Amino acid sequence: MDRMPPWADAVLVPLFSLVLAAILSALVILAIGESPTQAFWLMVDGALMRSAGWGYTLYYATNFIFTGLCVAVAFHARMFNIGGEGQAMIGGLGVALACLFIPFPHWIIALLFVTVAAGVFGAAWALIPAYLQATRGSHIVITTIMFNFIAAAVLNYFLVNLLRPPGSMDPATANFPEATHLPTFQEMFSTAETTLFRGSPANVTFFLAIAACVVVWYLIWRTRLGYEIRAFGHSETAARYAGISPVRITVVSMLISGALAGMMALNTTMGEAERLVMNATEGAGFIGIAVALMGRSHPVGVFLAALLFGFLYQGGAELALWTDIPRELIVVIQALVILFTGALDNMVRMPLEKIFLSLRRKEA
Amino acid sequence: MTDTPAIELKGISKAFGPVQANKDISIRVMPGTIHGIIGENGAGKSTLMSILYGFYKADKGEIFIRGKKTEIPDSQAAIAAGIGMVFQHFKLVQNFTVLENVILGAEDGALLRPSLAKARDVLKHLADEYELQVAPEALIENLSVGHQQRVEILKALYREADILILDEPTGVLTPAEADHLFRILDNLRKEGKTIILITHKLREIMEITDTVSVMRRGEMTATVNTSETDPAQLAELMVGRKVLLRVDKKPAEPKQVVLEVENLRRTDSKGVERLKGISLHVRAGEILGIAGVAGNGQSELLEVLGGYADATGSIRINGEEIDLTGKHSDGQSRRARGIAHVPEDRQHEGLIMPFGAWENLVFGYHHDPEYQSGMLMDNAGIREEAAGKMERFDVRPPNPALAARNFSGGNQQKLVLAREIERNPDLLLVGQPTRGVDIGAIEFIHQRILQLRDAGKAILLVSVELDEILSMSDRIAVMFDGQIMGERLPEETDQAELGLLMAGVTEQTDKPAIDAINEQLEAKLAREEARNG
Numbered sequence: 094m095d096r097m098p099p100w101a102d103a104v105l106v107p108l109f110s111l112v113l114a115a116i117l118s119a120l121v122i123l124a125i126g127e128s129p130t131q132a133f134w135l136m137v138d139g140a141l142m143r144s145a146g147w148g149y150t151l152y153y154a155t156n157f158i159f160t161g162l163c164v165a166v167a168f169h170a171r172m173f174n175i176g177g178e179g180q181a182m183i184g185g186l187g188v189a190l191a192c193l194f195i196p197f198p199h200w201i202i203a204l205l206f207v208t209v210a211a212g213v214f215g216a217a218w219a220l221i222p223a224y225l226q227a228t229r230g231s232h233i234v235i236t237t238i239m240f241n242f243i244a245a246a247v248l249n250y251f252l253v254n255l256l257r258p259p260g261s262m263d264p265a266t267a268n269f270p271e272a273t274h275l276p277t278f279q280e281m282f283s284t285a286e287t288t289l290f291r292g293s294p295a296n297v298t299f300f301l302a303i304a305a306c307v308v309v310w311y312l313i314w315r316t317r318l319g320y321e322i323r324a325f326g327h328s329e330t331a332a333r334y335a336g337i338s339p340v341r342i343t344v345v346s347m348l349i350s351g352a353l354a355g356m357m358a359l360n361t362t363m364g365e366a367e368r369l370v371m372n373a374t375e376g377a378g379f380i381g382i383a384v385a386l387m388g389r390s391h392p393v394g395v396f397l398a399a400l401l402f403g404f405l406y407q408g409g410a411e412l413a414l415w416t417d418i419p420r421e422l423i424v425v426i427q428a429l430v431i432l433f434t435g436a437l438d439n440m441v442r443m444p445l446e447k448i449f450l451s452l453r454r455k456e457a
Numbered sequence: 458m459t460d461t462p463a464i465e466l467k468g469i470s471k472a473f474g475p476v477q478a479n480k481d482i483s484i485r486v487m488p489g490t491i492h493g494i495i496g497e498n499g500a501g502k503s504t505l506m507s508i509l510y511g512f513y514k515a516d517k518g519e520i521f522i523r524g525k526k527t528e529i530p531d532s533q534a535a536i537a538a539g540i541g542m543v544f545q546h547f548k549l550v551q552n553f554t555v556l557e558n559v560i561l562g563a564e565d566g567a568l569l570r571p572s573l574a575k576a577r578d579v580l581k582h583l584a585d586e587y588e589l590q591v592a593p594e595a596l597i598e599n600l601s602v603g604h605q606q607r608v609e610i611l612k613a614l615y616r617e618a619d620i621l622i623l624d625e626p627t628g629v630l631t632p633a634e635a636d637h638l639f640r641i642l643d644n645l646r647k648e649g650k651t652i653i654l655i656t657h658k659l660r661e662i663m664e665i666t667d668t669v670s671v672m673r674r675g676e677m678t679a680t681v682n683t684s685e686t687d688p689a690q691l692a693e694l695m696v697g698r699k700v701l702l703r704v705d706k707k708p709a710e711p712k713q714v715v716l717e718v719e720n721l722r723r724t725d726s727k728g729v730e731r732l733k734g735i736s737l738h739v740r741a742g743e744i745l746g747i748a749g750v751a752g753n754g755q756s757e758l759l760e761v762l763g764g765y766a767d768a769t770g771s772i773r774i775n776g777e778e779i780d781l782t783g784k785h786s787d788g789q790s791r792r793a794r795g796i797a798h799v800p801e802d803r804q805h806e807g808l809i810m811p812f813g814a815w816e817n818l819v820f821g822y823h824h825d826p827e828y829q830s831g832m833l834m835d836n837a838g839i840r841e842e843a844a845g846k847m848e849r850f851d852v853r854p855p856n857p858a859l860a861a862r863n864f865s866g867g868n869q870q871k872l873v874l875a876r877e878i879e880r881n882p883d884l885l886l887v888g889q890p891t892r893g894v895d896i897g898a899i900e901f902i903h904q905r906i907l908q909l910r911d912a913g914k915a916i917l918l919v920s921v922e923l924d925e926i927l928s929m930s931d932r933i934a935v936m937f938d939g940q941i942m943g944e945r946l947p948e949e950t951d952q953a954e955l956g957l958l959m960a961g962v963t964e965q966t967d968k969p970a971i972d973a974i975n976e977q978l979e980a981k982l983a984r985e986e987a988r989n990g
Contacts, residue, residue, distance in 0.1 A: 315833045320816070320823055327809045333765040334798070334806040335821035336788025 097449045102442075103394065107387050107434055109441045111401075114433040118426040127418055139411025140404045148278050148293020149410070152365065153377075154403030155295070158302040159357035160381025161388060161395040162309050163350045167233075168390040169313055170346035171326040176222060176237025177354040178378025179244030180215040184355025186251060187214030188362045189369035192269040193256070203273045207363055208301065208356060215355015216348040218244060223347030227340040233347070241378070252371060265370040275364045296364035302399075305353060306392035312349070313392075322346050354378060386435040398434075405430060461524040463488040463651035464509075464540075464620055469518035471504055478504040480675045482518070486668070488619075491642060491652040493662040493683070496672030497695055497895040499865065502655045505672075506622050510542045511535045522620070538620075541613025545625045547605050551598040555591050555608050556580070559615050576615060583614055587644040588637070602750075603634035610641065621645065622653045627661060631750050632923065632956030639665050643984070659688040660924070671695055696897045704903050707911065709931040711740035714776075715884050715915035716762075721770035723757050731757040732768065733939040739884065739915040744906070746930025746947075747919040750959050754939035755919045756801055759888050762917070763798040764791035775883060788821060797877035799870075801888030801919065807873040808861040815843035815857035818876050850875035851901060867898030874905055884915045891925060903929060923952055937961040 097105075119129035140150045160177045167174035174180075191210040197203035222236035252264040261267075276297050278290035313319040325332040325342040332339060361373045380402055387401070388394025409423035433441070462485040471479040478501045486492040496502050507513045509520065511529040520527050522538045529535050535542070549558050556576050557569075565572045577593055584590045591600070591607050600608070606626060613621055623642075627635040642652055642665060654666060662669050663683060670680040671694040679694050693699055716739040723732040731754050739745045749755050760766035767782045774794050780786045791798070800806035808817050819828050819839050828835050843857040850871045852864070861869060870890065877885060887906060891899045906929065910916050920926050926933055927947050935942045935958035942958040957963075 311833070315836065317823055317829065317834055320834060324809050324812070324820065327811055328805055330802070330805045331807070331809055331820070334763065334788055334800055335823075336764060336790070336792065338787065 097446055101445065101449060103389055103391075105445060106438065106442050107398075109445065110387075110433040110437065111430065113441065114426075114430040117433075118429050121422065121425060121429075122418065125418070125422065127416060132412055132416060132418060135411055135415055136404070136408025139415075140407040144289045145291050145293045146407060146411075148290035148295040149407040150400070150403040151278070151299050152293065152295040152360065152403070153406040154399045155299045155302045155360045155364075156357050156375070156377040157380050157384045157399035157402045158306065158396060159353050159360070160377050161384030161399050162305055162381075162392065163354040163357075163378075164381045164385035165388065165390040165392070165395055166309060166313070166322075166346055166353060167350040168385055169319075169326045170322045170342055171329075172226070172343065172347065172350075173234050174219070174237055174347065174350050174354075175234055175382065176219060176240050176244075176351070176378070177357075177381045178374055178376065179237070179241035180218045180351040180354035181357045181374045181378050182241075182244040182248050183218040184211040184215035185358035185362045185369050185373045186248060187211045187355060188358045189256065189266050189269075192273045192363060193266060196270070197272045200273060200275055204275060204297070204301075204359070204363075207273070208359060211355040211358050212352035213355070215358075216352040218355070219347045219351025220344070223344045223351075226347075227343035248369075249371065252369065256369070263370075266368045269363065269367045273363060274367065275359075277364075294365040296360070298360040298364045301356070301359065303396070305356065306396050309353075310392040318345065354381070380431075383431040383435040386438065402427075402430075461488075462486055462521070463523060464653075465521040465524075466505075466509070467519045467521070469505065469508060469515045469520075471508060471513060471515050477675050479508070479515070482672075482677045484670055484677070484680065486620075486651055486653060488523075488651050489646055489649045490667040491646055491654055491665055493654045493656065493666035493669040494672060495656060495659070495662050495669060495691060495695060497657065497897075499895075500672040500695075501675040502672055503624060504675075506542070506624060506653070506655060509535065509622065510540060536616050536618070539618050540620045540622065541610075541616060541618025543606065543609040543613060543621065543623045543626060545628060547609050549597045549605060549608060552596060554594050554596055555600075555611075556593045558597060558608055559612050561612075563616055579615055580611060583611060586648070587614075587641050589614075589641055601634075602629045603631070603637065606630070606634075606638065607641070619649070620651045620653070622655070624655045625657070626654070627656070627658065628921075629751060631960045632952050633960055635661075640980075659691055662691065663688060673697060692896055696895070698897070704907070704928040706907050706929075709743045709910065710913075711743040711931070712913060713741055714738050715741050715774065716917065717771075717773040717776075718762075719771045719773075721758070721761060721768055721772065723761055723766060723768040725757070731939050732761065734770070735936075735939070735941055737934055737941060737944075739917050741883075741915050742910060742913045743931040744910050744916040744918050744929055746926040746933045747917065747936055748923060748926045748933055748955055748959060749919075749921065749936035751921045753936045753959075755921075755936055756888070757939075758936070759798070759801060759886055759919055762791070762796065762886055763800070764788045764796075789824060792821060792880075795883035796886065797880050797882035797884070798886040799873050799877050799888060799890060801892070803866075803869050803873050808869060810862035811860050813858045813860055814847060814852070814864070814872055815840045817861050817872055818843040818846055818857075820876065822876070822880065846875040846879055847872075849879075850905070865895065866893040867895045867902075870894050870902060871898065874902060878905060878909055882914065884917065885909060886917050886919075888919045889921065890918070891920075891922065923955060926955075927952070935959055 122129045122132050140146045160181065163177045164174055187210040188207050191207045195206065197206065218240060222233055222240055225231035225236055226233040249264065252266065256266040257264060258267040278293060278295040279288065282289045313323065321337045321342055324335065325337055325339060329339055357377060358373065362369050366373065384395055384398040384402055388398040405427050409427060412418050412423055413420045465485045467483050469479050469482045482505060494502050504513065508515045509529065511531040511534055514530065520529060527538050529538065550561065556573050559580065560572045560576050580593050589607050589611055591604050591611065597605060597608065626638060630638060645652060656662060666683045668680060669683050671678045671691060673695060718738065719736050721732050721735040722730065724730045735758060737745065747755055757766060761768040762772065764787045769781065772779050772781060774796065779794060804810060809820060828839055840857050847855045847857060852868050852871045852875065861872065864872065890902050890906065894902065906916060918929055930947050932944060933947055933950065933955065934944045935955055937959060938961060942961065942963060945955065
């Protein structure tokens with residue numbers, strides 16, 4: 094017997110978690126002598142009330158969709174890929190190398206090709222932990238965490254020693270050629286009379302992220318590979334019985350996961366900075382874990398959760414700009430949301446399950 | 458004997474969410490008797506006993522111990538009230554000695570020596586009185602399952618329990634061990650102890666109990682004196698309709714050899730040799746039953762045949778050698794050879810519990826081109842086919858979208874059978890087909906397996922239920938410690954002989970043990986006569 098109707102599991106639990114996080118955040122803001130309601134409206138105003146705000150919110154959301162999908166796909170095979178951050182960094186390296194060294198005639202061709210490059214680089218970075226997990230039993234959580242540090246060091250080496258333009262003091266690549274410039278929302282949606290999304294970094298990659306959601310949904314629920322990934326994730330012994338190779342599923346699902354993380358770099362590196370910088374990932378790889386948890390590893394959930402975290406990022410930046418609330422506190426608020434929606438899931442779920450059970454008993 | 462019952466339950470009810478596990482249950486058990494509680498899986502037997510032992514709190518109802526109303530909020534209170542429980546899965550510390558396990562939780566002080574000395578005395582006394590011999594200094598991990606169970610009983614008696622509850626005690630025992638257990642229980646009864654025996658085996662109820670209660674769907678459907686009932690009536694009370702207890706089958710018509718196994722050896726990841734040179738064959742149109750106590754290599758044999766464990770030796774299917782260790786040895790390659798497999802553990806192997814029935818009904822065969830549509834799975838087609846399979850195998854409720862975990866044990870097993878049998882395999886491997894399955898479904902499952910045999914297919918049946926082996930098989934091979942101890946024909950053997958083979962005793966090696974068993978059998982007969990006369 095299912096304990097709760099599916100809609101309650103998908104909607105009510107995250108909603109309650111969110112409300113709890115909001116209440117606690119409000120208390121924190123009260124404690125430092127600021128007004129929670131004012132802070133909330135500032136966040137809404139800055140992130141959602143103007144098209145430029147939306148431009149930033151969607152830009153951040155694009156990152157979180159990719160990294161959220163990355164974690165979600167691995168989750169379906171019951172693996173905890175903490176390495177989205179490192180895979181995105183190496184994906185960024187792939188983006189930079191392709192953009193700098195291949196003379197693309199047009200941005201559409203560039204986007205197609207660079208997407209592949211980003212995916213291949215990200216997947217390659219996930220391959221080693223995946224292979225070690227599959228054949229040696231080295232725990233994927235440990236290896237992917239370590240690979241994040243290695244990725245940062247590799248990136249550092251490439252930027253400082255190999256890709257930095259002569260004479261520059263900045264550990265970053267040269268600017269990408271003009272032909273690889275991706276259309277921003279401002280360029281796509283503004284008309285002669287009105288400028289929309291002014292100055293905001295949201296770009297065409299957002300639509301690629303939505304396409305990735307659709308593709309992942311088909312992959313997980315409609316293809317044979319997805320069937321095997323889910324079966325393996327639910328029961329490894331059953332997978333063996335059915336002749337599904339644990340090694341193959343572990344490696345393949347991590348490759349897909351790593352490729353999705355790598356594609357996040359399209360947004361930050363090719364779409365926004367147009368050059369590769371040191372901290373291009375901005376921690377999005379870790380936020381992806383919270384996004385996948387909150388989104389129940391379902392592409393629709395991941396999309397919505399990514400929007401929420403995009404709002405928190407952009408709203409948080411606005412708060413730092415317009416109030417005396419220190420930047421660190423904004424991180425605290427974001428952390429509270431992650432804590433409640435991700436880590437403390439059961440705290441909300443169990444009381445809700447009890448309520449539903451007692452309701453059902455009354456009916457019966 | 459007095460008129461005060463040792464234990465009396467009045468109107469016990471307990472619900473888990475929407476499920477009413479126990480509904481208004483009342484029992485009276487007189488001191489010095491053995492009371493059986495019988496019922497299908499999920500009938501609420503274990504819940505009732507958990508209430509009695511303080512694991513659950515009843516929603517309603519009262520418990521009287523020796524005529525006194527008693528609250529049992531936890532297991533400490535149960536022990537204080539003189540109730541001892543022997544669980545199906547033993548709660549013993551493997552690397553402690555017998556003595557250490559017995560005093561665990563009942564130490565007299567901070568220093569162990571006085572408690573151990575006292576326990577040693579008590580154990581010696583108990584051993585003499587009830588035939589409960591166990592070496593006090595032996596480590597649990599070195600004891601056989603039967604001896605471990607004795608330690609559990611000793612633990613309860615050491616805590617001065619005079620009401621003993623045993624939950625499915627014979628599930629893991631050889632027939633000889635079970636027989637010894639019943640002798641112990643008989644001795645305990647003579648000393649005035651009260652025993653509640655929970656089981657789903659009708660034979661045990663008939664053999665040892667004085668009174669029996671039947672549970673069905675959380676309700677107590679009847680309480681009768683064992684001498685005034687018979688297995689058929691009990692089965693009917695358990696299921697709610699007439700049940701065929703005997704398997705009705707035609708004589709087998711064996712044809713060509715389908716499966717041929719020679720000198721099969723398997724060493725597990727810990728370096729323990731699980732299969733020590735197994736050789737056997739199965740012909741088309743016959744059922745080869747593998748009898749044995751759980752853990753003697755039967756699971757490994759199925760795993761190797763099913764393609765998910767390495768081995769050395771040779772396996773031939775329809776005369777063709779199959780790869781045992783290479784890259785092409787997996788469940789897929791076995792299925793391609795016409796081997797279908799109903800695994801022993803349907804919940805962890807045979808089914809993906811959160812998947813819908815329809816998704817489970819192609820599990821293992823999901824590579825079949827008929828289930829593909831371009832790059833995607835043909836989900837609409839799979840659903841449609843699933844509905845048909847569920848109807849033909851009488852799976853209830855007939856809802857393909859329902860997750861496997863929401864079906865009862867019997868219906869889960871029917872899902873697996875439907876999937877494997879409808880592939881029309883040359884060889885069907887079946888492990889524990891009726892474990893945890895209600896009596897009503899057992900009949901159906903047996904019929905389906907026999908139908909497949911009569912259609913000229915080879916069947917390898919592994920079961921720890923001797924009754925099932927004896928009634929289903931056309932030939933019986935007994936496994937012990939990774940070896941085949943011998944083959945028998947069902948009509949030329951009996952429980953006693955198979956039981957000896959299951960314990961590793963063959964006529965050449967162990968004449969005294971055979972005599973001992975014969976003595977036990979005679980004693981049992983004498984006991985039954987005494988009771989009837």
